[in-house]
Amino acid sequence: xxxxxxxxxxxxxxxxxxxxxxxxxxxxxxxxxxxxxxxxxxxxxxxxxxxxxxxxxxxxxxxxxxxxxxxxxxxxxxxxxxxxxxxxxxxxxxxxxxxxxxxxxxxxxxxxxxxxxxxxxxxxxxxxxxxxxxxxxxxxxxxxxxxxxxxxxxxxxxxxxxxxxxxxxxxx
Amino acid sequence: xxxxxxxxxxxxxxxxxxxxxxxxxxxxxxxxxxxxxxxxxxxxxxxxxxxxxxxxxxxxxxxxxxxxxxxxxxxxxxxxxxxxxxxxxxxxxxxxxxxxxxxxxxxxxxxxxxxxxxxxxxxxxxxxxxxxxxxxxxxxxxxxxxxxxxxxxxxxxxxxxxxxxxxxxxxxxxxxxxxxxxxxxxxxxxxxxxxxxxxxxxxxxxxxxxxxxxxxxxxxxxxxxxxxxxxxxxxxxxxxxxxxxxxxxxxxxxxxxxxxxxxxxxxxx
Numbered sequence: 257x258x259x260x261x262x263x264x265x266x267x268x269x270x271x272x273x274x275x276x277x278x279x280x281x282x283x284x285x286x287x288x289x290x291x292x293x294x295x296x297x298x299x300x301x302x303x304x305x306x307x308x309x310x311x312x313x314x315x316x317x318x319x320x321x322x323x324x325x326x327x328x329x330x331x332x333x334x335x336x337x338x339x340x341x342x343x344x345x346x347x348x349x350x351x352x353x354x355x356x357x358x359x360x361x362x363x364x365x366x367x368x369x370x371x372x373x374x375x376x377x378x379x380x381x382x383x384x385x386x387x388x389x390x391x392x393x394x395x396x397x398x399x400x401x402x403x404x405x406x407x408x409x410x411x412x413x414x415x416x417x418x419x420x421x422x423x424x425x426x427x428x
Numbered sequence: 429x430x431x432x433x434x435x436x437x438x439x440x441x442x443x444x445x446x447x448x449x450x451x452x453x454x455x456x457x458x459x460x461x462x463x464x465x466x467x468x469x470x471x472x473x474x475x476x477x478x479x480x481x482x483x484x485x486x487x488x489x490x491x492x493x494x495x496x497x498x499x500x501x502x503x504x505x506x507x508x509x510x511x512x513x514x515x516x517x518x519x520x521x522x523x524x525x526x527x528x529x530x531x532x533x534x535x536x537x538x539x540x541x542x543x544x545x546x547x548x549x550x551x552x553x554x555x556x557x558x559x560x561x562x563x564x565x566x567x568x569x570x571x572x573x574x575x576x577x578x579x580x581x582x583x584x585x586x587x588x589x590x591x592x593x594x595x596x597x598x599x600x601x602x603x604x605x606x607x608x609x610x611x612x613x614x615x616x617x618x619x620x621x622x623x624x625x626x627x628x629x630x631x632x633x634x635x636x637x638x639x640x641x642x643x644x645x646x647x648x649x650x651x652x653x654x655x656x657x658x659x660x661x662x663x664x665x666x667x668x669x670x671x672x673x674x675x676x677x678x679x680x681x682x683x684x685x686x687x688x689x690x691x692x693x694x695x696x697x
Contacts, residue, residue: 341469370512377512384464403463424499425459427474
């Protein structure tokens, strides 16, 4: 019985660990909505700030990777080539029987970095969680370790909100 | 308890996988490009100081820069895409090592000063703009006119595209005038054999000055065309002219030409 209890306990602990990782970003981030339990993927406010949009978009990227459903993410990422490529990768994984599991970004800072006409540039410093993914039902499971990174997002104003039109990573 | 630790380790591996080094592309050491799946697909940009640091750390190589259209896209542009880094707006460049035609897998976001310091407007930069711009296709004039000529007859060919064409573009924030001069013509007479093509520096001339002619030996339809090779030079602002290293050939569009035979008829006056 003891080993069974041990395994059961470990599983429970692991679930707690996973749950803790998954919720890490929303716990550490400054509150951006009135309700602490509301998800960043809920409807945006009437006039969405760039910061709120970025957090909602990051959540959409996480959801996309974990479910294979790309529509919501792509609707927020028009004209963003690397976003479209990522969505195509994810769609391909799931279509071939693969999957992705990612706990998402823990956003540390969001800083305005300039503007190109109406487009606004933001540097987003994150600590990305590890990723486990499988490109098809028969391919081996692969891992990405995650870690700190600074991403640059170029946002275009769109219908009281924003669209990501470019995503890059800044060397640090 | 001793058995618990291996189980815990196995469970960790099952859940999170074996810790391993992330994939890394050569030259992208300062972008954790494989930190997550999104990062794998992202372009990596470096500031001027990061770019200088990279070049200093690889002093056994030479580097050059060329304007890039967009972050992550390796296509080149006559005018670089805009970028912002470290609070500065700049222009986006691909970075090339030695004679490698492929750029490094990161891009530099450079102010005009930084770009100039790193080679700025070089003949190579202008060369690409020269190739990227559209230059005139030489009109091919055939005599006799109206798309008909005679078999076993000297058909005359010439073009009116003989003068330099200039275009001004902005490269690294500076106006650069590029001048393309037709220096060589390749005449495809369309008779079905490549060995009948002729290369001249002469644009030909209108009748009766027959300088580029061809005699078709068979009746039928042919599609002659004319390719034009341009030599280029450029200048920054009102500075001195400099030669663009390589020439550029613009292919011409074929024209329809009927080769017919003539039957003599006696006519009375």
